Amino acid sequence: MNTEIQKLHRIWQSSRAVKTTFFPKNGFKELANTITSSGPFYYYIVDFYDMSLSHISPAIYDLHGSDPNTVTFDDILQLVHPDDLDFVSRAESKISRLL
Template identity: 40%
Template sequence: MDHSEKKHPLVEVWNSYSGIRKEKKHIAHIPPIERIIGEMFAIGEFYYYVINLTNSTLSHHHPNLLKLHGLTEYPQNLKEIIDLTHPDDIPFIMKAEEKVIQKMMELGKENHLYLKSSYCFRMKTARGNYELFHHQAVLTMEDEDHNLIQSVNIHTNIHHITQKIRTPY
C-alpha cells in the first residue's frame, strides 16, 4: 500500500489552507537538520555549527557566526570558538562539561542521542566587548557502539535578556 495515499483527519483541515500544494509532489529539498534545530531553540540572535567530536573540527556553520563575532572566516576547530570565550569563564565551562559527562555516564550510552546540554558563558562580539551567550549541544550521531561522533552546537546571544551567568550545579 502506498502510504502517501492514506487519508487522515488533518487532510481536510490542511486542504482548506491555500498555501499547501494540493497535487502530489515529492519533497526535493529538505532543510538541513542543523538549521531546524538551531532555529527551534533560538531566543535571540544565534548561530550553530556541527562539531566532529572525534577530532574537534567544525563544519556546517550558520552565517551569523561571522556577523556576531566579527570574523572573516569560519572557525575550523573548536579551539577557535573557545578563543572567543571570556578567559574568566573557561573554568566554569570546564566544570559544566564535567557535569554533563557525569550525567551522560549515569544515564548510559544508549541514551546519548536523547540528550541536550546547555549553559551560559561570555563571548567576544563583533563590537569588541563580551556578551552572554547561551550554549546548547545536541548530540546527533554515534557509531555502532554508541560512541559519540557528532554534535550540533547552538550559541544564542542572550545579552538582551540577562548579563548574569547562572550556575547549573
C-alpha cells in the same frame, strides 16, 4: 593554547567514543531556526572525536568576525571570556561523567 582550553580538551578526550551521526544540512537548519533567541545567535556542531566543526552558521561572521569556512573549535573556545573558562570546564566535566 590557553591552559583552561587545554583542560577542556582533556575532558572531552577522556570521554570520547567513536559514533557516527548523520545530520542532514537542511533538517538541522530548520531545527536551528526553531530555537527562540532573545538576540543574535549562531550555531555549529562539534565532533568531539576530532574537535571538528560542521553545520556552522554564517552568523558567526556577523557576531565575531570569524569566517564560517575556516573557523576552528579552538577559535570559538578563544571567544569564551577568561573568567568563564573554569565554569565551562567544570560544567563539561560534569556532563562527560553523566554520559
